[in-house]
Amino acid sequence: MPDQVRIEGGEAIATSPEGKEARMPLATLMDKLAPQSVATEGVILPDGIRATLTRGPIMIWVFEVPPRVHNLRWIAADSPAPFGEGAKYRNVRLALPYLILMAVFGPTERGLLHLTQSNECFFRTAPLKSLDDELLYPALLNCSKFEPQTSRPLSWICTQHVDFGVLARERDLNRRLRESFNALRHCLLETGFNWSSERHELTSWFSESKDVDPRINTVEKWQDASAKDPLFVLEVPWLKTGRSVGQVAERIFKNHHTRIPTIDSAAAIARLVFNHQTAAPQRKYSPMLEELIHALAD
Numbered sequence: 001m002p003d004q005v006r007i008e009g010g011e012a013i014a015t016s017p018e019g020k021e022a023r024m025p026l027a028t029l030m031d032k033l034a035p036q037s038v039a040t041e042g043v044i045l046p047d048g049i050r051a052t053l054t055r056g057p058i059m060i061w062v063f064e065v066p067p068r069v070h071n072l073r074w075i076a077a078d079s080p081a082p083f084g085e086g087a088k089y090r091n092v093r094l095a096l097p098y099l100i101l102m103a104v105f106g107p108t109e110r111g112l113l114h115l116t117q118s119n120e121c122f123f124r125t126a127p128l129k130s131l132d133d134e135l136l137y138p139a140l141l142n143c144s145k146f147e148p149q150t151s152r153p154l155s156w157i158c159t160q161h162v163d164f165g166v167l168a169r170e171r172d173l174n175r176r177l178r179e180s181f182n183a184l185r186h187c188l189l190e191t192g193f194n195w196s197s198e199r200h201e202l203t204s205w206f207s208e209s210k211d212v213d214p215r216i217n218t219v220e221k222w223q224d225a226s227a228k229d230p231l232f233v234l235e236v237p238w239l240k241t242g243r244s245v246g247q248v249a250e251r252i253f254k255n256h257h258t259r260i261p262t263i264d265s266a267a268a269i270a271r272l273v274f275n276h277q278t279a280a281p282q283r284k285y286s287p288m289l290e291e292l293i294h295a296l297a298d
Protein backbone atom coordinates (compact mmCIF):
# COMPACT_ATOMS: atom_id res chain seq x y z
CA MET A 1 0.00 0.00 0.00
CA PRO A 2 1.49 3.39 -0.95
CA ASP A 3 1.79 6.33 1.45
CA GLN A 4 -1.59 7.75 2.36
CA VAL A 5 -2.61 11.07 3.88
CA ARG A 6 -6.00 11.82 5.38
CA ILE A 7 -7.52 14.76 7.21
CA GLU A 8 -9.33 14.22 10.51
CA GLY A 9 -10.53 17.25 12.40
CA GLY A 10 -7.61 19.63 12.69
CA GLU A 11 -4.90 17.08 11.90
CA ALA A 12 -3.21 15.62 8.85
CA ILE A 13 -2.46 11.92 9.37
CA ALA A 14 0.07 10.11 7.20
CA THR A 15 0.27 6.34 6.96
CA SER A 16 3.36 4.58 5.60
CA PRO A 17 3.31 1.38 3.53
CA GLU A 18 4.34 -0.44 6.74
CA GLY A 19 1.30 0.92 8.56
CA LYS A 20 3.14 3.49 10.71
CA GLU A 21 1.30 6.74 11.41
CA ALA A 22 2.44 10.31 11.96
CA ARG A 23 0.35 13.36 12.74
CA MET A 24 0.71 17.07 12.09
CA PRO A 25 -1.61 19.99 12.87
CA LEU A 26 -3.38 20.91 9.67
CA ALA A 27 -2.44 24.58 10.09
CA THR A 28 1.26 23.61 10.29
CA LEU A 29 0.98 21.49 7.16
CA MET A 30 -0.64 24.37 5.28
CA ASP A 31 2.20 26.67 6.36
CA LYS A 32 4.71 24.18 4.95
CA LEU A 33 2.79 23.74 1.69
CA ALA A 34 2.36 27.48 1.19
CA PRO A 35 4.99 29.32 3.27
CA GLN A 36 3.94 32.74 4.49
CA SER A 37 5.50 35.54 2.47
CA VAL A 38 6.73 38.87 3.73
CA ALA A 39 3.91 41.31 4.43
CA THR A 40 4.78 44.97 3.86
CA GLU A 41 1.43 46.70 4.11
CA GLY A 42 1.91 50.37 4.87
CA VAL A 43 5.47 50.56 3.49
CA ILE A 44 6.03 53.43 1.06
CA LEU A 45 8.64 52.36 -1.48
CA PRO A 46 11.51 54.79 -2.07
CA ASP A 47 11.81 56.43 -5.48
CA GLY A 48 13.70 54.27 -7.93
CA ILE A 49 12.50 50.88 -6.71
CA ARG A 50 11.68 49.02 -9.93
CA ALA A 51 10.57 45.70 -8.44
CA THR A 52 9.97 43.96 -5.14
CA LEU A 53 10.51 40.20 -4.99
CA THR A 54 9.62 37.99 -2.04
CA ARG A 55 9.87 34.36 -1.06
CA GLY A 56 9.13 33.14 2.41
CA PRO A 57 10.76 35.57 4.90
CA ILE A 58 13.11 37.16 2.34
CA MET A 59 12.34 40.31 0.34
CA ILE A 60 14.46 41.98 -2.36
CA TRP A 61 14.13 45.58 -3.50
CA VAL A 62 15.47 46.14 -7.01
CA PHE A 63 16.61 49.76 -7.23
CA GLU A 64 17.72 51.55 -10.40
CA VAL A 65 19.67 54.79 -10.81
CA PRO A 66 19.68 56.24 -14.37
CA PRO A 67 23.02 57.12 -16.01
CA ARG A 68 24.58 60.29 -14.65
CA VAL A 69 27.78 61.79 -13.31
CA HIS A 70 28.30 61.01 -9.63
CA ASN A 71 30.43 62.94 -7.16
CA LEU A 72 32.35 60.17 -5.38
CA ARG A 73 35.03 59.90 -2.69
CA TRP A 74 37.82 57.72 -4.12
CA ILE A 75 40.95 56.44 -2.43
CA ALA A 76 43.82 58.84 -3.19
CA ALA A 77 46.90 57.66 -5.06
CA ASP A 78 49.06 58.83 -2.15
CA SER A 79 46.84 57.40 0.59
CA PRO A 80 49.01 56.09 3.45
CA ALA A 81 46.55 53.21 3.99
CA PRO A 82 44.50 51.21 1.46
CA PHE A 83 41.40 51.42 3.67
CA GLY A 84 40.37 52.14 7.25
CA GLU A 85 41.01 55.12 9.49
CA GLY A 86 44.32 56.04 7.87
CA ALA A 87 42.96 56.13 4.33
CA LYS A 88 43.06 59.38 2.38
CA TYR A 89 40.39 60.21 -0.20
CA ARG A 90 39.84 62.65 -3.04
CA ASN A 91 36.70 63.77 -4.84
CA VAL A 92 36.13 62.48 -8.37
CA ARG A 93 33.33 62.93 -10.88
CA LEU A 94 32.60 59.66 -12.62
CA ALA A 95 29.85 58.85 -15.10
CA LEU A 96 28.11 55.59 -14.26
CA PRO A 97 25.68 53.64 -16.45
CA TYR A 98 22.40 52.34 -15.04
CA LEU A 99 23.19 51.34 -11.47
CA ILE A 100 21.20 48.40 -10.09
CA LEU A 101 21.14 47.81 -6.35
CA MET A 102 19.51 44.69 -4.93
CA ALA A 103 18.69 45.32 -1.27
CA VAL A 104 17.97 42.10 0.62
CA PHE A 105 15.74 42.10 3.70
CA GLY A 106 15.21 39.19 6.07
CA PRO A 107 14.01 38.41 9.60
CA THR A 108 16.00 39.21 12.73
CA GLU A 109 16.10 36.83 15.71
CA ARG A 110 12.93 38.55 16.92
CA GLY A 111 11.25 37.92 13.57
CA LEU A 112 11.28 41.57 12.49
CA LEU A 113 12.06 42.38 8.87
CA HIS A 114 15.47 44.04 8.58
CA LEU A 115 18.21 44.78 6.05
CA THR A 116 20.66 41.87 5.70
CA GLN A 117 24.36 42.02 4.86
CA SER A 118 23.87 40.19 1.53
CA ASN A 119 23.18 43.16 -0.73
CA GLU A 120 24.48 43.33 -4.29
CA CYS A 121 25.26 45.94 -6.95
CA PHE A 122 25.33 45.72 -10.75
CA PHE A 123 25.50 47.81 -13.92
CA ARG A 124 23.28 47.90 -16.98
CA THR A 125 23.45 49.86 -20.24
CA ALA A 126 19.67 50.13 -20.63
CA PRO A 127 16.77 50.60 -18.22
CA LEU A 128 15.12 47.58 -16.66
CA LYS A 129 12.01 46.42 -18.50
CA SER A 130 11.83 42.80 -17.39
CA LEU A 131 13.17 40.43 -14.77
CA ASP A 132 14.75 38.63 -17.74
CA ASP A 133 17.10 41.57 -18.40
CA GLU A 134 20.77 40.70 -17.90
CA LEU A 135 22.90 42.27 -15.19
CA LEU A 136 26.53 43.37 -15.64
CA TYR A 137 29.30 43.49 -13.07
CA PRO A 138 29.96 46.98 -11.66
CA ALA A 139 33.45 48.41 -12.13
CA LEU A 140 33.47 49.80 -8.59
CA LEU A 141 35.70 49.41 -5.57
CA ASN A 142 34.00 47.84 -2.53
CA CYS A 143 31.79 45.71 -4.76
CA SER A 144 33.43 42.38 -4.00
CA LYS A 145 34.09 39.24 -5.99
CA PHE A 146 34.35 35.97 -4.08
CA GLU A 147 36.04 32.75 -5.15
CA PRO A 148 34.39 30.35 -5.24
CA GLN A 149 31.10 32.16 -5.84
CA THR A 150 28.98 29.26 -4.60
CA SER A 151 26.67 30.37 -1.77
CA ARG A 152 28.19 33.88 -1.90
CA PRO A 153 26.87 37.11 -3.45
CA LEU A 154 28.05 37.74 -7.00
CA SER A 155 28.80 41.42 -6.38
CA TRP A 156 28.71 42.00 -2.64
CA ILE A 157 28.37 45.53 -1.28
CA CYS A 158 30.66 46.18 1.69
CA THR A 159 28.44 47.57 4.46
CA GLN A 160 31.05 48.36 7.09
CA HIS A 161 29.60 51.83 7.59
CA VAL A 162 25.99 50.68 8.06
CA ASP A 163 25.00 50.64 11.75
CA PHE A 164 22.69 47.64 11.73
CA GLY A 165 22.15 47.84 15.49
CA VAL A 166 20.72 51.36 15.32
CA LEU A 167 18.52 50.45 12.36
CA ALA A 168 17.17 47.36 14.12
CA ARG A 169 15.95 49.44 17.05
CA GLU A 170 13.45 51.29 14.85
CA ARG A 171 10.10 49.64 15.60
CA ASP A 172 8.06 51.18 12.79
CA LEU A 173 8.32 48.86 9.77
CA ASN A 174 7.98 51.63 7.18
CA ARG A 175 10.68 53.80 8.77
CA ARG A 176 12.98 50.85 9.43
CA LEU A 177 12.93 49.61 5.83
CA ARG A 178 13.26 53.07 4.29
CA GLU A 179 16.02 54.17 6.67
CA SER A 180 17.88 50.89 6.15
CA PHE A 181 17.70 51.27 2.38
CA ASN A 182 18.90 54.88 2.57
CA ALA A 183 21.81 53.76 4.76
CA LEU A 184 22.76 51.10 2.21
CA ARG A 185 22.62 53.55 -0.68
CA HIS A 186 24.66 56.09 1.32
CA CYS A 187 27.24 53.44 2.22
CA LEU A 188 27.68 52.42 -1.41
CA LEU A 189 27.93 55.85 -3.03
CA GLU A 190 28.93 58.36 -0.37
CA THR A 191 31.24 56.90 2.29
CA GLY A 192 34.33 56.42 0.13
CA PHE A 193 35.70 53.81 -2.28
CA ASN A 194 38.87 52.03 -1.15
CA TRP A 195 40.88 48.82 -1.55
CA SER A 196 39.12 46.83 1.19
CA SER A 197 37.79 44.17 -1.21
CA GLU A 198 41.29 43.48 -2.48
CA ARG A 199 42.41 42.76 1.09
CA HIS A 200 39.40 41.03 2.66
CA GLU A 201 37.72 39.27 -0.27
CA LEU A 202 39.22 38.04 -3.54
CA THR A 203 39.10 41.45 -5.26
CA SER A 204 36.72 44.21 -6.35
CA TRP A 205 34.91 44.40 -9.66
CA PHE A 206 36.80 47.64 -10.35
CA SER A 207 40.08 45.72 -10.40
CA GLU A 208 38.50 42.92 -12.45
CA SER A 209 37.13 45.38 -15.04
CA LYS A 210 40.23 47.46 -15.77
CA ASP A 211 40.90 45.82 -19.13
CA VAL A 212 37.39 46.05 -20.60
CA ASP A 213 37.92 49.58 -21.94
CA PRO A 214 40.98 51.89 -21.84
CA ARG A 215 38.75 54.79 -20.82
CA ILE A 216 38.07 53.27 -17.40
CA ASN A 217 41.27 51.39 -16.55
CA THR A 218 42.29 54.19 -14.15
CA VAL A 219 40.04 56.51 -12.22
CA GLU A 220 41.85 59.49 -13.81
CA LYS A 221 41.04 58.30 -17.33
CA TRP A 222 37.47 57.52 -16.28
CA GLN A 223 37.04 61.05 -14.92
CA ASP A 224 38.46 62.60 -18.12
CA ALA A 225 36.18 60.49 -20.31
CA SER A 226 33.20 61.42 -18.13
CA ALA A 227 33.91 65.13 -18.65
CA LYS A 228 34.05 64.67 -22.42
CA ASP A 229 30.95 62.48 -22.80
CA PRO A 230 28.99 61.37 -19.72
CA LEU A 231 27.08 58.79 -21.78
CA PHE A 232 30.17 56.93 -22.98
CA VAL A 233 29.51 54.45 -20.15
CA LEU A 234 26.55 53.08 -22.10
CA GLU A 235 28.99 51.86 -24.77
CA VAL A 236 31.52 50.19 -22.46
CA PRO A 237 31.52 46.37 -22.68
CA TRP A 238 31.16 45.81 -18.94
CA LEU A 239 31.79 42.28 -17.73
CA LYS A 240 28.73 40.06 -18.10
CA THR A 241 27.26 38.11 -15.22
CA GLY A 242 25.43 35.77 -17.60
CA ARG A 243 22.42 36.10 -15.30
CA SER A 244 19.19 38.08 -15.40
CA VAL A 245 17.62 40.03 -12.55
CA GLY A 246 15.29 37.11 -11.91
CA GLN A 247 18.14 34.60 -11.91
CA VAL A 248 20.20 36.66 -9.47
CA ALA A 249 17.13 37.00 -7.23
CA GLU A 250 16.61 33.23 -7.41
CA ARG A 251 20.23 32.77 -6.41
CA ILE A 252 19.77 35.12 -3.42
CA PHE A 253 16.69 33.20 -2.29
CA LYS A 254 18.60 29.93 -2.60
CA ASN A 255 21.52 31.31 -0.56
CA HIS A 256 19.01 32.21 2.16
CA HIS A 257 17.52 28.70 2.00
CA THR A 258 14.08 29.86 0.90
CA ARG A 259 13.33 27.10 -1.58
CA ILE A 260 9.78 26.31 -2.62
CA PRO A 261 8.98 22.70 -1.57
CA THR A 262 8.15 20.36 -4.44
CA ILE A 263 4.84 18.71 -3.58
CA ASP A 264 3.56 16.48 -6.38
CA SER A 265 2.23 13.38 -4.64
CA ALA A 266 0.72 11.98 -1.45
CA ALA A 267 4.14 10.51 -0.66
CA ALA A 268 5.69 14.00 -0.68
CA ILE A 269 3.06 15.25 1.77
CA ALA A 270 3.55 12.16 3.91
CA ARG A 271 7.27 12.92 4.15
CA LEU A 272 6.46 16.39 5.48
CA VAL A 273 4.21 14.86 8.15
CA PHE A 274 6.73 12.18 9.16
CA ASN A 275 9.56 14.73 9.29
CA HIS A 276 7.53 17.09 11.43
CA GLN A 277 9.00 17.73 14.85
CA THR A 278 6.84 16.66 17.75
CA ALA A 279 7.53 19.92 19.55
CA ALA A 280 4.99 22.58 18.66
CA PRO A 281 6.65 25.14 16.37
CA GLN A 282 6.64 28.78 17.35
CA ARG A 283 4.06 30.63 15.32
CA LYS A 284 5.52 33.12 12.84
CA TYR A 285 3.52 36.20 12.02
CA SER A 286 3.77 38.84 9.37
CA PRO A 287 6.20 41.69 10.15
CA MET A 288 3.32 44.13 10.65
CA LEU A 289 1.69 41.83 13.23
CA GLU A 290 5.07 41.24 14.89
CA GLU A 291 5.36 45.02 15.36
CA LEU A 292 2.02 45.07 17.21
CA ILE A 293 2.87 42.01 19.33
CA HIS A 294 6.19 43.46 20.51
CA ALA A 295 4.60 46.85 21.15
CA LEU A 296 1.90 45.24 23.33
CA ALA A 297 4.51 43.12 25.13
CA ASP A 298 6.38 46.26 26.12
